[in-house]
Amino acid sequence: MEFQLLAADSGSKARAGIITTDHGQIETPIFMPVGTVGSVKAVNQQQLKEEIKAQIILGNTYHLYLRPGTEILEEAGGLHKFNGWDRPILTDSGGYQVFSLSNNRKLTEEGAMFQSHIDGSRHLFTPERVMDIQRSIGADIIMAFDECPPYPSEYLYAKNSMELTHRWLARCIQRLGETEPKYGYRQTLFPIVQGSTYKDLRKASAEFVAAAECEGNAIGGLSVGEPEEMMYEMCALCCEYLPESKPRYLMGVGTPWNILENISLGVDMFDCVMPTRNGRNGMLFTSKGVVNIKNKKWANDFTPIDDGIDCYTSNFYTKAYLRHLFVASEILALEIASIHNLAFYLHLVKQAREHIIAGDYNQWKNEMIPILKQRC
């Protein structure tokens, strides 16, 4: 993987760059749709490319390990072959899902014991095992195995957790050094900064992660319930200590305005289930603000869902028709809303990138945020 910085905003820390992987290039800042089990919910691969214009998607190691399992993925020749997505893929490490989804989990120095949320079967995730699984999945960018402490966490808990994540990082790096990619293309490890909402821990963690000299770095443990201002403060601090020459990935964030703010702090990559999950509940992010499409007021609004973005679906279907599909519980409602929201996120980061290159990002961001936040 290579990263090239192309432009920096004068009024903020925002940057525009380009990541090159063996499955193609990614223009940053970028938003990455979440494809939990190898499918972005309610969206097909052609729509991801042509309508949403996704450049990279995520897979969840925890989910893919349980279903379809590494054996099937290896037989297929990796996740790209299995799901027919030939552009870059990033996989998380499964740590977050082990702690949020599985049952009877037990954390030790060795790793995390847990029971599958599907069938109750017992499993052990260690840093080594998680690297091996990610070798089998075959994503272009793979994540270190970490513990993501909840918010709020006691200082001592957060410190111990961070130190465990750091020791696990060393084991991840060692395991990757001892193993080879399985499908003939490169895989790049991103370590994860933790430290909860404690400034000294965030600084220490960012310095530790930076010292590992990986090709890209991630900021984890934010957008887990803390106030937005605290998220921005922690993110800014992490960015300060993470090298400028490498892409920075803020995990699990967030709303459109969260993304614009964090871009201005120096973040290059984002992922979040919000556009698809909220979309399935009828909440649309549009170029005119937030729309609750189930609202009665849209029943006879025959204007396009959003004519402010370049997406066939957003321009073809009307608000009245989409509302009708939600009211009638039609599956097509979930598809249209998911496509629109993801296309809007990708549109937004593309706009952000153009404004960074033009040099007026900060001003544009400050004009956009109130529009994005308004309730239509």
Add this chain to the structure above:
Amino acid sequence: MEFQLLAADSGSKARAGIITTDHGQIETPIFMPVGTVGSVKAVNQQQLKEEIKAQIILGNTYHLYLRPGTEILEEAGGLHKFNGWDRPILTDSGGYQVFSLSNNRKLTEEGAMFQSHIDGSRHLFTPERVMDIQRSIGADIIMAFDECPPYPSEYLYAKNSMELTHRWLARCIQRLGETEPKYGYRQTLFPIVQGSTYKDLRKASAEFVAAAECEGNAIGGLSVGEPEEMMYEMCALCCEYLPESKPRYLMGVGTPWNILENISLGVDMFDCVMPTRNGRNGMLFTSKGVVNIKNKKWANDFTPIDDGIDCYTSNFYTKAYLRHLFVASEILALEIASIHNLAFYLHLVKQAREHIIAGDYNQWKNEMIPILKQRC
């Protein structure tokens, strides 16, 4: 609406023709995907055109009347404008749904009283009201209001029901004669032959319907639980008395082999929820036979769902990936299976048409049916 007969099979009663409506042409024999509330379940309008190659879709009057309601449809300028489908649409009369879905229904000479299955509200469908509703929906082909007796039905019940359907037909025709289409294009009424499984009733009903001299005719009340051989016998009888110069529509049928058999009896148009409903349950109709895609045997079958038909989705996704999506309860599974099954049905009637024109339909049909029926 016009109907032109282009070719007839020498070994059977199969015919190839072309229907011309104000929203374009339909090549017969044709299968019409069912778009209950103005959306073919789990399939979008672009996929219907480009992948499935649907030439006409159905809407259900009962569902559309309840949601979004005729007021919204009129404000939109009719169903075509509301759902963005600019090819022909056919609407059923709602009779079938009143008797299968609604509550506390009561049948009188006047019409059918019922309570909505959604909110319990009370409604009265009369032949006149159903014609008015279909004027508001604005389909190209609209169906007469009928009662569809269950199978089995006593002779006397079936006879009285048929006679009521005939009296209602006269009222439908009169009402249409007194009203105008609302959106500037023509609407054509198809009357419906009933008579349960009694030959003399079917003959009487087909003769009554034929005498109404409408532009097309439908055969209702079949595929409601009777043995397949009885369906074919009744269908053949109806076709004998329905004019050759007008399209014949067999309602609610059926499996791929049901369709091929009924084409050989002289049917031109079909609709059925089977391809989408069974698709959503993981049952695929393919050019190699019937596939239960949830079966463990497909877990590592990385071949296309069906490379025997010209549909992007059927060729792009593998059986292993689709099985995985079903096992993981992903929405995309429903979309892929629905698109494939509908594309297969449209492929099949297109093949049928080509063999009718080539003159070897009956031979081809007899070779195809065992293949279509086999379990893979």
